[in-house]
Amino acid sequence: MEGKEEHAIGIDLGTTYSCVAVWQHGRVEIIPNEQGNRTTPSYVAFTDSESLVGDGAINQVARNPTNTVFDAKRLIGRRFSDTCVQNDMKLWPFKVIEGSSDKPMIVVHHMGQEKQYTAEDISSMVLGKMRETAEAYIGKTVKNAVVTVPAYFNNSQREATKHASATAGLNVIHMINEPTAAAIAYGLDKKAGWYNNRNVMIFDLGDGTLDVSLLSINTSGVFEVKATVGDTHLGGGDFDSKMVNFCVEEFKRKHNVDLSGNSKALRRLRHACEKAKRRLSYATVTDIEIECLHQGTDFFVSFTRAKFEELNKGFFIKCIEPVVKCLKDAKMDISSVHDVVLAGGSSRIPKVQQLLQDLFKGKQLCKSVNPDEAVAYGAAIQAAALSGNENGMLQGFALLDVTPLSLGVETQGCNVMYVVIPRNTRIPTTMKRSITTLYDYQTAISTPIFEGESPTTLENNFLADFVICNIPPAPKGVAGYYICFDIDADGILCISAENKFTGEKQGCTIISTNKIKQEEFKKSKRKLDRRELSKINQEENVTSKIKCKATETSKRTLDGRVKHAR
Missing domain, CATH: 2.60.34.10 (Substrate Binding Domain Of DNAk; Chain A, domain 1)
Structure with a gap:
């Protein structure tokens, strides 16, 4: 029947990168985009002739920084007057103004005209790109989807995400919290070797958000969320910003020139800092070198992991606070947690992992699931279970979630x-x-x-x-x-x-x-x-x-x- 052939997909709408997956052939398949990449940049670029989403947008960001929009997830469902929005605006090369009802509006030049977009508009373009990627892979029209959101998203942020999904032509059959989705990916993969219930802590640190959830997973496939805590404005992007600020001051100290007003230079610098941050996850020192960064002046600095950790010390400590709070809310002590699972690209940072291990008294962290793909993986499983496309292979699977805010x-x-x-x-x-x-x-x-x-x-x-x-x-x-x-x-x-x-x-x-x-x-x-x-x-x-x-x-x-x- 046609209804059975209809696929439901799982989408991880990320701050910096998004991922889409589908259950078919008895397993979850992460869907690569047209470039062959398993994750797609959550970037949208506007030019005089077209709009670009994903890899095409990020590839031209250096020459078109003021019309390339990213970090829309940090704006969605927020007010222009929010302190975090005001702080972020100082770091973005694109322009954000106050719209009606205190709504932030992103201003770009497109097709020779000045246009304004909401964060929902930008997110809907990214979601539309993920839908098109899935349709090209599956070979059929896709309408139904499970879309993930940070566990600590409030009511307005969830409403805005659902609205963006509808604008992208998606019927959201369920919105699932990101750490819960990661737990599904981990739990379904590992439960065959379990003989008793497992208490699993999910530490999901992405580019823009941090979520911590504690779940009890039984051998029958029931995932019960005991507690969830998080921060909707803490992640790898904040670590990048610290590095950018340091480099701006270093450039000023060396050349007595302030480049903070040069949006193109800041975008290039931010891109270089993000790459350096990734390298510092496996190397102890790396170089940031940019030719003609500002007014024809080259920039070079050697960045050590120790320096990176010093700059972000406050953020790293802040990352551990929700873990302690989550344990307290669940009325569970550290010894009762069987597994600590990492999700989100920023969970690869060695200092973050060290602090987690110290908190859990040396317990080995679970790194068996790809942190960049775990959330989309779990969303695809939930989508299959809800749409009945798993052919009974997920029989007994059930999800019991909680509300994050009073x-x-x-x-x-x-x-x-x-x-x-x-x-x-x-x-x-x-x-x-x-x-x-x-x-x-x-x-x-x-x-x-x-x-x-x-x-x-x-x-x-x-x-x-x-x-x-x-x-x-x-x-x-x-x-x-x-x-x-x-x-x-x-x-x-x-x-x-x-x-x-x-x-x-x-x-x-x-x-x-x-x-x-x-x-x-x-x-x-x-x-x-x-x-x-x-x-x-x-x-x-x-x-x-x-x-x-x-x-x-x-x-x-x-x-x-x-x-x-x-």
């Missing part, structure tokens, strides 16, 4: 975070929070939704303001509702409300890719007292709806209505 509401009248779904809760899941009116004859309730681990909402990530309107007037405390938090298997949040007494349900999905600036939220929140909410309700004559205001534009509209109501 989700909750702000306690009415203060900035205290009330957690509805704690982090590391198994997903999919649904939990409720009871709320009621605080004033007599209150006809609307505003409830802000947050994610994060701080006890105060001021330090957590604001998702949306959830407003229940057209509440029948009654004395305070009489009208009551449940706010229902529902997280699907992809880790995406959906909010609804349920009347405590009638059971009537209403709701909508939170769309949080354009998040409101925290200070604007606070300003709007102060205006939503009982009189204002009541007047908004009366003026709009709202009929039993729940309004989820998740964009800056909606907030400004709400403020305007409040002023008008006054």
Whole structure:
């Protein structure tokens, strides 16, 4: 039948390199691109005549740095005002400006015109390239895919990745956390020799993100995630930046010239530093040599592994912190971990491996799976299991994942975070929070939704303001509702409300890719007292709806209505 012949692929959408795989002929096959490479650069270049994705884009980056976009994964689902975005902008040769609703927009020149793209647009082009690569290899149209995301991606980043996948023509049958995918690749390969359950720690250090997950894998093929911790802005790219900054200062010291304003020179220097970083994983010293780097001046520096480790000492220590936290969250001690598996290209760095071994008291690290391919490998297995293309060879395979961040509401009248779904809760899941009116004859309730681990909402990530309107007037405390938090298997949040007494349900999905600036939220929140909410309700004559205001534009509209109501 045609349905059985339809292939589902697994895609590892990486910060610097992406990888695609498929299950066929009874095994996983990593799909090479048209250049024969098993990984494809997550680069998109724009010229006067065409746009290039992958190897074609990275091959011309030296002569076209301002129109070659990379690191889109560091931008996806973020605000322009985020500190990490502002810091990254200083290192990128391409231009990033503030768009509507605080959304970062990438500015390039294409076909003789200035154009703006979102990080989702760039990611969709990379995903489209991976789909085309798979179709050329399989010889059939591919629509269904399992796409991986960092375990610590928040709700907006997951939504944005799913949107990018849809734009690329892909039906995402599941979004899987990267370390979980790596665990599947490792576990399915090794479980034949196991006689008992194994506790496996996955340390996934890529170019832009770090994820640590602790899983229990049984001999029947059930993968249960116990805890996951990570950092969505820590990886090999940060190590490169430290090297670039050192070289810029070295060039200035030697030649008394500052090249930090030369985007083409910085791009060449960054490329040389990235190559040097890779060489230092197997050599103790390497040279960085670039002809005519700036104003016709050559640059040469000898870089030792010791110097590299000194520059990135703070980052390396930061890499170990999530491991300790993950063990604590899982309530498991070091001796209970059977295997420590490395994934992600940056896990090859000797200093990182040494720190991990020291933490686990000399335990040998598992390097049997290719860290560049492990995530796509596991995603392909999950895709085959979900689409039924494995012909029973994965019988018994099951995945039990968790949510990485706590989700909750702000306690009415203060900035205290009330957690509805704690982090590391198994997903999919649904939990409720009871709320009621605080004033007599209150006809609307505003409830802000947050994610994060701080006890105060001021330090957590604001998702949306959830407003229940057209509440029948009654004395305070009489009208009551449940706010229902529902997280699907992809880790995406959906909010609804349920009347405590009638059971009537209403709701909508939170769309949080354009998040409101925290200070604007606070300003709007102060205006939503009982009189204002009541007047908004009366003026709009709202009929039993729940309004989820998740964009800056909606907030400004709400403020305007409040002023008008006054």
